[in-house]
Amino acid sequence: MSSGKSKLGAIFGAKFGAKSTTGGSACSWILVMALALACLACDESKDAAQDKADKPQSAPTVASADVPLPTLSLPPDNGAAPAFDGDRTMQYVKEIVALGPRPLGSANHKKVEDYITSHLKGDTVEDDAFIADTVEGKVPVRNIIAKYPGTKDGIIVIASHYDTNYPLRKTSFIGANDGAATSALLLEFANQIRGKKRDGYSIWLLWTDAEEAMKTWSDTDSLYGTRHLAQKWQQDGTAKQIKAFLLADMIGDADLDIDRDTNSTPWVESVVYEAATRLGYQSHFFARSNAINDDHLPFMRIGVPCADIIDIDYGYNDVFHHTVQDTVDKLSVKSLDISGSVILETVRILDKMDPLPPISPGDAKH
DSSP: OHHHHHHHHHHOOOOOOSOOOOOOOOOHHHHHHHHHHHHHHHHHHHHHHHHHHHHOOOOOOOOOGSOOOOOOOOOOOSSSSOOHHHHHHHHHHHHHTTTTOTTTHHHHHHHHHHHHHHEEEETTEEEEEEEEETTTTEEEEEEEEEOOOOEEEEHHHHHEEOOOOSSSTTOOOOOOOIIIIIHHHHHHHHHTTTTTTHHHHEEEEEEEOOOOOOSSSOOSSSSSHHHHHHHHHHHHHHGGGGEEEEEEEEBBBBBOEEEEEEEOOOOHHHHHHHHHHHTGGGGGEEEEEEOOTTHHHHTTTTOEEEEEEEEEOOSSGTTTTTSOOOGGGGGHHHHHHHHHHHHHHHHHHHHHHHOOOOGGGGGGOO
């Protein structure tokens, strides 16, 4: 959305330029003011409508954003900070985007599936594969799950989508931040977890598919992969074992400013913020609040505690989101380091919280 202040300046500048040397009546001044405000209101309403159409994942700040995060009984802050390799993660990002656009059903989509699984050899990997009936017809969908056992009873899921925007499939859109960055984060999480005894909950890394809308974002045209998986895990009892679902999305942005998501579970958001604070990264978190529609919502609806860790404002006024400008040069190793380290620290805090806060009826309202 464009700045109202800048538009008013442009209108007045066109009318008056530098200081006027000719007199003008009060009536003409009032007329100009009225025209300027009318134009501004019209332009902003058009911008708002366009933003709503083009950026379906974001929503205006809601009233609950003013409600403070809940205060929790947290374990002491001790031990070394979690290890994370941002440079290696960035290399994964570059290798993923080198495959090109990766929309659902494409050859490049299959290539990124193979790329992900090639880095998980020797790990316990399961597929949730099915045929989705979409507004563009029937298409194959594949959620990929890598499982790493822990000593505690329960599961922490860390998720990211790996498909790219379908309506942009005939462009050069490569989704460096929107899809590749967080898919790469999960690959690095696997490196940090693999082969180590976990004194905590089991960790399942979930690469979700078909997150993007096929035409226009709606409840029925989006989140095909997670809607299917949430239903499956609810039916087979897995959902009851999930202690937290941490979704990573669009957090490689060099100008990192992660939203407080009011569609997430408040206590899980509190743990994320505590993790950021312990690592000294709190300035990159929760300066603004939004209600985000994303891959966590199907799990929220079945009562799984969730946090969507997302920077929804990608570039000034979200200028790079869902455009061909979503390229690697807009990302930074530092942002990947911050995002990855905070998520791993969140997991460490969750491992030591005993008991975890109970699931409230409000967690399933979305």
